[in-house]
Every structure is written in structure tokens, then in C-alpha cells.
Amino acid sequence: xxxxxxxxxxxxxxxxxxxxxxxxxxxxxxxxxxxxxxxxxxxxxxxxxxxxxxxxxxxxxxxxxxxxxxxxxxxxxxxxxxxxxxxxxxxxxxxxxxxxxxxxxxxxxxxxxxxxxxxxxxxxxxxxxxxxxxxxxxxxxxxxxxxxxxxxxxxxxxxxxxxxxxxxxxxxxxxxxxxxxxxxxxxxxxxxxxxxxxxxxxxxxxxxxxxxxxxxxxxxxxxxxxxxxxxxxxxxxxxxxxxxxxxxxxxxxxxxxxxxxxxxxxxxxxxxxxxxxxxxxxxxxxxxxxxxxxxxxxxxxxxxxxxxxxxxxxxxxxxxxxxxxxxxxxxxxxxxxxxxxxxxxxxxxxxxxxxxxxxxxxxxxxxxxxxxxxxxxxxxxxxxxxxxxxxxxxxxxxxxxxxxxxxxxxxxxxxxxxxxxxxxxxxxxxxxxxxxxxxxxxxxxxxxxxxxxxxxxxxxxxxxxxxxxxxxxxxxxxxxxxxxxxxxxxxxxxxxxxxxxxxxxxxxxxxxxxxxxxxxxxxxxxxxxxxxxxxxxxxxxxxxxxxxxxxxxxxxx
Ligand code: ARG
Numbered sequence: 001x002x003x004x005x006x007x008x009x010x011x012x013x014x015x016x017x018x019x020x021x022x023x024x025x026x027x028x029x030x031x032x033x034x035x036x037x038x039x040x041x042x043x044x045x046x047x048x049x050x051x052x053x054x055x056x057x058x059x060x061x062x063x064x065x066x067x068x069x070x071x072x073x074x075x076x077x078x079x080x081x082x083x084x085x086x087x088x089x090x091x092x093x094x095x096x097x098x099x100x101x102x103x104x105x106x107x108x109x110x111x112x113x114x115x116x117x118x119x120x121x122x123x124x125x126x127x128x129x130x131x132x133x134x135x136x137x138x139x140x141x142x143x144x145x146x147x148x149x150x151x152x153x154x155x156x157x158x159x160x161x162x163x164x165x166x167x168x169x170x171x172x173x174x175x176x177x178x179x180x181x182x183x184x185x186x187x188x189x190x191x192x193x194x195x196x197x198x199x200x201x202x203x204x205x206x207x208x209x210x211x212x213x214x215x216x217x218x219x220x221x222x223x224x225x226x227x228x229x230x231x232x233x234x235x236x237x238x239x240x241x242x243x244x245x246x247x248x249x250x251x252x253x254x255x256x257x258x259x260x261x262x263x264x265x266x267x268x269x270x271x272x273x274x275x276x277x278x279x280x281x282x283x284x285x286x287x288x289x290x291x292x293x294x295x296x297x298x299x300x301x302x303x304x305x306x307x308x309x310x311x312x313x314x315x316x317x318x319x320x321x322x323x324x325x326x327x328x329x330x331x332x333x334x335x336x337x338x339x340x341x342x343x344x345x346x347x348x349x350x351x352x353x354x355x356x357x358x359x360x361x362x363x364x365x366x367x368x369x370x371x372x373x374x375x376x377x378x379x380x381x382x383x384x385x386x387x388x389x390x391x392x393x394x395x396x397x398x399x400x401x402x403x404x405x406x407x408x409x410x411x412x413x414x415x416x417x418x419x420x421x422x423x424x425x426x427x428x429x430x431x432x433x434x435x436x437x438x439x440x441x442x443x444x445x446x447x448x449x450x451x452x453x454x455x456x457x458x459x460x461x462x463x464x465x466x467x468x469x470x471x472x473x474x475x476x477x478x479x480x481x482x483x484x485x486x487x488x489x490x491x492x493x494x495x496x497x498x499x500x501x502x503x504x505x506x507x508x509x510x511x512x513x514x515x516x517x518x519x520x521x522x523x524x525x526x527x528x529x530x531x532x533x534x535x536x537x538x539x540x541x542x543x544x545x546x547x548x549x550x551x552x553x554x555x556x557x
Pocket of ligand 1 (some may be wrong): 115157
């Protein structure tokens with residue numbers, strides 16, 4: 001039985017009554033596990049009392065769901081479904097044996113491009129790129145688990161006037177320097193911005209655009225150095241590598257032809273010397289494709305890249321994981337794509353909000369600048385190290401550093417993913433590492449405790465699952481059933497907060513379970529093994545869920 005219980009109930013109701021029912025979780029256990037108000041709808045249509053419609057539907061439905069649920073008709077017309085204990089047991093046995101539980105093949109044969117991170121070269125990655133990296137990496141993991149062929153795409157910002165400034169700065173202050181670092185490039189960029197006239201940078205960029213060999217070589221060198229730096233950051237973050245590093249510069253050579261074609265076909269038109277794409281029909285400002293000085297723009301490059309993605313990868317869907325601020329840009333891009341009949345793929349801007357400090361204001365340095373990512377990572381890892389030292393004083397230096405890194409980075413990721421991406425997220429450093437709150441550290445800690453109990457027991461026998469009759473055991477078994485649904489919904493909603501919440505509730509129920517039920521010293525050996533089966537299965541589900549979120553699990557914290 002792979003479909004979720006909700007889907008099965010929906011299907012049965014559809015074939016019994018021809019109606020599309022909403023299946024809802026119940027507010028409390030006395031009302032069963034799921035309920036539906038479909039009888040209200042039927043009653044209205046057939047001019048009956050809801051309770052009568054419910055009773056009639058129940059007469060047909062009862063035998064159809066008897067293998068897993070019993071139904072109660074409430075006096076107000078609700079149908080309440082109670083999952084049967086023997087069904088839960090049977091499912092636990094199946095789930096325990098299914099190493100791939102939670103994955104599916106629904107995406108088989110379909111390609112999804114997930115574009116994320118996409119930082120700008122010659123400037124350090126900042127916190128907005130961090131959100132994109134965390135969300136995008138997790139969405140890519142989810143699609144892989146659902147059987148899609150996933151292309152992880154890093155659309156590097158490797159073109160633009162900022163390079164003019166870096167080159168101008170280099171020529172002034174960096175000439176002959178042998179081992180150039182990211183920090184040098186940033187320094188030249190900032191200093192050039194302050195001390196050199198704007199024309200200097202513009203001139204160098206123009207030369208680069210025109211193919212000047214010296215500037216071209218410098219550009220390539222700066223790119224290479226930046227990419228090396230980026231890869232170190234990705235490694236520290238523990239994100240999966242990218243399949244495609246193809247940024248804005250790659251499209252530069254085609255832009256002239258593209259804009260000229262659009263102009264010739266009458267799709268784009270001249271306006272005050274610039275080339276624009278009219279989007280009035282979409283109630284959007286016109287898309288600017290070429291400035292009056294001939295320079296092409298961010299939008300033009302995105303259009304070329306979109307065409308490349310569609311033609312060469314035939315994706316079913318392209319997800320652009322980019323900050324809220326660029327919403328208009330993507331609305332324009334998608335509208336132009338529609339006008340040009342770039343069809344076949346769903347285009348989605350997966351937007352996300354800003355990162356706020358504890359004071360509720362946009363996270364910034366004391367001087368009001370964006371906080372470099374490295375600082376954020378260093379801070380959370382060092383805070384995590386303090387906790388690890390406290391919890392586990394005998395962990396040696398190297399091991400402690402490894403655990404602290406996993407806990408710190410896990411905290412950072414979970415704090416982001418547990419919230420809906422649209423919202424601005426707050427960096428409350430203590431809450432992020434709270435071992436008893438809704439944090440990555442808490443989930444990792446719960447996993448480690450479960451793994452520990454299982455390791456201590458040292459047996460892999462299943463035991464008699466019929467002995468799992470405590471309410472908390474029933475609850476845990478029911479929660480396990482929800483995992484595939486929680487994973488699938490992430491792909492539908494392009495958000496991970498539902499899965500994060502699912503994992504948190506599973507962990508909370510698991511903690512409750514091992515705090516109230518004796519496991520290792522249960523004198524009934526068969527029940528002990530059954531409980532261990534439950535523990536192992538929950539632990540594995542937590543581990544798999546966290547892995548999808550990009551969060552490492554550890555055997556001890
Ligand atoms: N490099 C851009 C920035 O940092 C983000 C790129 C987003 N992706 C895109 N296809 N435009 O703002």
C-alpha cells in the first residue's frame with residue numbers, strides 16, 4: 001500500500017458517491033484519525049439531512065475500508081475514520097522492511113531543473129545566497145527522492161559592470177600580485193568604487209565586452225579564483241555539488257542575435273533608443289532587453305538561458321530559487337516566455353524573504369553592510385561547539401569540531417527550512433541551537449538518542465508487533481504513515497516547512513515514547529524487540545527526512 005491513507009479514502013469515497021471529498025486530520029483522538037464533511041455536500045444536493053446522507057454513504061463505504069479503518073457516523077453528519085491497530089502493525093512491519101520508505105517513482109522520466117545559489121562572482125556570497133542554497137539544495141533532494149531526473153544549476157553572476165571595477169582596481173593596486181584571494185578582489189572592488197571615477201570601471205568593462213585579451217584573461221582568472229572559494233563554502237555547508245555551472249557570461253555571445261531577431265519579428269520594439277518587450281497585456285512594465293548604448297541586460301541573459309534550458313534539457317519544470325526582491329523580474333521573464341511560446345515546462349519562481357537579526361531588522365554588520373556568509377557560518381559553528389562541549393565533554397578535539405560543524409550547519413538549515421520560504425526569517429542564535437525546542441539540534445539529538453538505544457540493544461529481531469498497544473506506540477505508528485505525504489507535498493508547494501514540521505512532531509512523539517515506555521529493560525523480550533523495531537524505524541525515517549533537508553545525523557552529539 002503505497003498511496004497515502006488520505007488518497008485511499010478519497011478514492012473510495014469518489015467511487016462510492018462520485019464526490020471529491022476533503023479528508024482532514026481530526027482535532028482529537030476521540031474523533032478518530034481522519035474525518036470528512038462530504039455528507040454535508042451530498043445532503044445539500046439531495047435535500048436530505050447530513051446525518052442521513054452520512055449513514056447512506058457509510059453503508060457503502062464501510063466494507064470497502066474495512067481492511068484498515070472503521071467508520072463512525074457523528075450525529076452532525078461528519079464521517080470519522082479510525083485506523084485499526086492490526087493495520088498499523090502490519091504497516092509498521094512493511095515500513096520497517098522498506099529501506100526506501102518515503103521515496104517514490106512519480107517523477108520517473110521527467111526532468112526538473114533546480115536553479116539555486118547563483119551568487120555573483122568577485123563579490124563574496126551573502127546571506128541571501130545562503131537561503132537560496134539551502135532551499136534549492138533541499139528541493140533538489142526532494143525531487144530526486146520522488147524519482148525525477150534533477151539538474152542542479154548554478155547560474156553564476158559572472159558578467160556585469162562590477163568586473164570593470166575589479167579590473168580597474170587590480171590595475172591600480174594589484175598588478176603583479178601572485179596569489180590573489182577573494183578578499184583581494186573585494187578590496188579592489190570596494191576601493192575602486194570609492195577612489196576611482198565611475199568611467200574607469202565602465203571603460204574596463206567595455207574593453208572586456210569587446211574581447212580585449214588582457215581583460216579577458218583577468219576575468220577568467222578572477223572567475224576561477226571565485227569558483228574555488230565558492231566550492232569551499234559549499235563543502236562546508238555540505239550541499240550536493242552542482243551538475244551545471246553556467247552563468248550569465250555564457251549567454252553573452254548570443255544576445256545580439258536574439259535581440260535582433262525579436263526586433264525583426266516585431267516582438268520587441270524600439271523606445272527612446274532602447275529595445276523593449278511590451279507587457280501591457282500582463283499589466284507589467286515593459287521588459288528592457290537592450291539599453292540605448294547597446295548594452296544587454298540581466299533580463300536578456302535570462303531569456304537566452306531559459307531558451308537553452310528548454311531546448312537542451314527538455315525539463316518538465318524549472319525552479320528558480322531567488323529572493324522575493326526579484327519577483328517582478330521573473331514575472332516579466334515568464335510573461336515574455338509565454339509570448340514567445342516557450343512552452344512545455346512549468347516555470348516557478350521559488351521566492352524567499354530576507355534574513356533578519358534578533359532585533360527584527362535586516363541582518364547587517366555594525367556599519368550597516370550585508371553580513372558575509374563566512375561570518376555567519378563561523379558564528380553558528382562556534383556556538384554549537386560550546387553546546388557539544390557541554391553535552392559531551394570527553395569528545396576529542398577533531399571529533400568535537402566535526403560534530404560542532406554538523407550541529408551548527410544543521411541548525412542554520414533547519415531554522416531556514418522550518419519556516420515558509422516567503423517569510424522573512426529571524427536569526428535567533430540561541431533558539432536555533434535549543435536542544436529542547438523546534439530546532440535542527442533537537443532533531444539531531446533525538447536521532448542520536450534513538451540510535452543509541454538501538455545500538456545498545458544490539459539485536460535486529462522484529463519481535464511481536466501485536467504487543468505494541470500503548471497509546472504512544474499507536475501514535476508513533478500512525479505518524480510514520482504520514483512521511484511519504486510530507487515528502488510529496490514539498491514538491492507540490494515548493495516549500496519544505498511541512499516536512500520540517502512533520503519531522504519535529506515525529507521526534508517529539510519519539511521522545512515522549514522513550515521517556516514513558518521502558519525499552520531496554522522490558523522483561524518481555526518479544527515486546528522489547530517490537531519496541532526496538534519501532535525505534536529503529538522512527539530513527540531511520542528521521543534520518544532520511546533530515547537528509548532530504550540537507551541535514552546530517554550523528555550517532556552522538
Ligand atoms: N546572481 C543573481 C543575484 O545574486 C541571482 C540570479 C538568479 N537567477 C536568475 N536566473 N536570474 O542577485
